[in-house]
Amino acid sequence: MSAISRDDVAHLARLAHLEMSEAELETMASELAVIVDSIAVVSEAAGDDVPATSHPIPLTNVFREDVVGQTLTQEEALLNAPDSEDGRFKVPAILDGE
Amino acid sequence: MSTTEELVDFDVALEKYDPVLGFEVHVELNTKTKMFSDAPNAFGDVPNTNVTPVDLGLPGVLPVVNKTAVEYSILIGLALNCKIAESCRFARKNYFYPDTPKNFQTSQYDEPIAYDGYIDIELEDGEVFRVEIERAHMEEDAGKLTHMGGSTGRIQGAEFSLVDYNRAGVPLVEIVTKPIVGAGKRAPELARAYVGAIREIVKNLNVSDAKMERGNVRCDANVSLMLKGADKFGTRSETKNVNSLRAVEHAVHFEIERHAAVLESGQKVVQETRHWHEDTRTTTSGRPKSDADDYRYFPEPDLVPVVTTPEWIEELRARLPEPPAERRKRLKAEWGYSDAEFRDVVNAGMTDLISDTIAAGATPAVARKWWMGVVSGLAKTQDVDAADLGVTPATIVELQGLIDSKKINDKIARQVLDFVLAGEGTPAAVVEKRNLAVVNDDSALGAAIDEAMAQMPDVVAKIQSGKVQAIGALIGPVMKATRGQADAARVREIVLEKLGM
């Protein structure tokens, strides 16, 4: 189950939007292999009859009433924007060239 | 962008293949606030003002579920004859895109709030088709991207894009059908009718503004073909954001022709996203589904499960309005329209207006006469939706009242309506101000009639001799004397009265 390859890491890095150099991919692959080996034990710990716990303290039905609250101004919204134009966040092209 | 596709004629295609359809319809709820934040859920405001730190995904923020959005979702589930989950959760769908402020969408994954439902779709000729609903789940909308610098405003060729997060976090319910088989040649028609029915249901529930042109209801249409008699579905394409009823019909029609051409040429259909182009009425290839679509769903740790009780569900069920199809059946019977008359009313989208007009005091025949005759005629000449003309049921009732009390005649009533729509006031006020009341003051009318009779003794003689239709010759001069405002029927009555007939 473990044995994480450089290609595996490259795929994960693409999913996670982390550009990585060849050297980084190699290092990460070997580090992850060790870590994953040591944590793979979890798959043997619990049988099928054990339910999963996603929240440590079980709560249900926490809701908000449908009442408008305070909003940010456009200036506040754009305060930390790396780039903006016309009151909107500006981002580079989504597609490459034509 | 890909080049022109080869197509096989629709009828030819369907001699050999059966189409299988599937729809994912996104409905924007019309709650006051967003799904997970208390920012206003409003359309068209100044960019990036209907946002809180939560909607921008600022560091440290947390979501809180809008109770009304949950209730609206349950209402939709109930209206689609779904089972409502006793317990369900939110999940994170992880993918990076600049209109998604957290780079994950908070949605529902393996635990939708509603599942296993159906709706019966009535096609125009009355054939009923059952569409099974797989699930309806809650999620949030993304922000709005505007692509700049290209010639088309499309993503292709754009130099940069601008992002407005006002729409980010608006509550959505995604309604997913099970595969729809057996529609055959009626597939495009069924597609249109299905989306129309969903739109009608959510509008009737008053949980969405349901305006497709504003994106309140958006449809992704899945189409695949299989050889007649086969039991395994073909590969499907998913045409995104088909945003009018007409477009849904055309997109399904087009995809059937395109799939058939691909299959006939011996190639395989690619499982991919297609984009609909209204201008050319074609689809083009989007990105193929790849390993990049590993959304890494997991339970949203910042939100706790939604648990429904039978009491809560029943309380909501009691709020359900009459289903549109049943309502139509009832109204048709109540109004006494013929099949053809009623179908015309439904197809013209006049059901509610006529119903409201009848409720305001008009008879069914009068309401139909006005809306289907006068108002839809006006709408046609002005090329707008009849509902958007500004005619209200109260105006209709008032106009008809003026006619019935013989203050005005039909012809003048139409002029009055024009003045009302021009903003000159209520029908009565317009009649008053413009002095349009027909002259049925008998003394004034009587004088004009006396005058006419005195000038045309030969006509009077004819009438007295039994040729009653000769009265017509008197009406012209009377009208002239009263500047057209005499009621012709009354003139006739008075003449006969005066002659003791």
Added chain:
Amino acid sequence: MGSKNLDIIRMSAAELAAALQAGTVTSVEAVQAHLDRIAAVDPGENGVHAYLHVNAEEALAVAAEVDALRAADETLHPLAGVPIAIKDLIVTKGQPTTAGSKMLEGWMSPYDATVIEKIREAKLPMLGKTNLDEFAMGSSTEHSAYGNTRNPWDLGRIPGGSGGGSAAAVAAFEAPLALGTDTGGSIRQPGAVTGTVGSKPTYGGVSRYGAIAMASSLDQIGPVTRTVMDAALLHELIGGHDPKDSTSLNEPVPALVAAAEQGAAGDLSGMRIGVIRELQGEGYEPGVQQRFDEALELLRGAGASIVEVSCPNLQYALAAYYLIMPSEVSSNLAKFDGVRYGKRVVPTEGPVTIERVMGSTRAANFGDEVKRRIILGTYALSAGYYDAYYGSAQKVRTLIQRDFDAAFAEADVLISPTSPTVAFEFGAKSDDPLAMYLNDVATIPANMAGIPGISVPGGLSEGLPVGIQFLAPAHEDARMYRAGAALEALLEKQWGGPLLAQAPDIEAAIAAAGQGEVA
């Protein structure tokens, strides 16, 4: 530094609050004394470097306001005017918040965290923002993008992490109170290795709104102080229901101050203290084990009955934690993409698309440990691995909760060493992520189960502090304050004062280190 200043900075928060109320010290004096101390020991090559930002102007203004209100006999919160330091993972208006990452360099939050709103309302002057491992990922504060924080007990050693800045600030008398966040021990482990008190409340006991999320189902904000009583006072201030946090408990804050008072009175009769068999012995340094055993004897002497309990599934806790935490991390940190905020980095070669800008922004601004956890979490959640990894880890969580339920049937509180080792030297474990992760073996189980835990000073091993951890059932935070205060009182009686009184003179140590480097 004047002697009044020295007296002020060495007061506990409770003592300082009393002095403010009595009028023997003003809040402005208190804030200024701490600002002077910060200026003396924090900056420079060999300084403690607990702070990333010092908020002098605002802190003095709030202090002056408190002094004026007190002069006008206005009703004030008991801690009004007592200064506090804030872990730089908690967002604040008017001060930068970096999360210890280059990603957020210069970022100014347009909103306050809920705990910050409470602190403003109670009028505690905020001295500034403290250093941490980047996005709270680490056990040594070596993963901060802004340099190491030094342990006041030995400037060549780590102050623990991720909240090394808050712990060091409190240990070096640069603040009487601080806020921390604890995802796997980030409050308690720094507390242990700096000889201070760190408390992680029951999950949901303190609002997480405005704490930059690391792992949402594990994170909790809590107090970092020098005494158990101070932790109780601060915990009561920041605790309570918050409608902005859906996982916030909708129940009153327990009576923690009363519990600490009761414990400090010394009587533990009737209290059953459970020693967790799996959290001692092998892997724990002998000096740590020795202080732990002595603590048990003291508690027994005070009337507590010591019982041994077993939590066999704790053997899986670390592994499960290193699946759940990175999974949530990979998703929580996705938002840092240079679109809405964050230092955008445009690739210098190849096409400039938004996807590549996000990729280079994240590559350039995240440190190695953050990247490691993001990749690990992406792996654990990805198609084909989810059930084996994330799914299994969630089941382990259930098993750990069951173990604790069983243990709490036999004991009122549980006890263990907080950390298996004392503070290690810089660089000792930075090349070995697994060795670093093992530091949290005793603290992680509480986060996995959502139960509260507190670390109190337990003495020294080879001149470095050892921490003793108490755990209580969920919602029963009061119990650990009672036990913690009792142990603190018993030990201080032995030591003749607080443990920190034995700490070396930092100003002298900094000067010596400087000369050493010159030589």
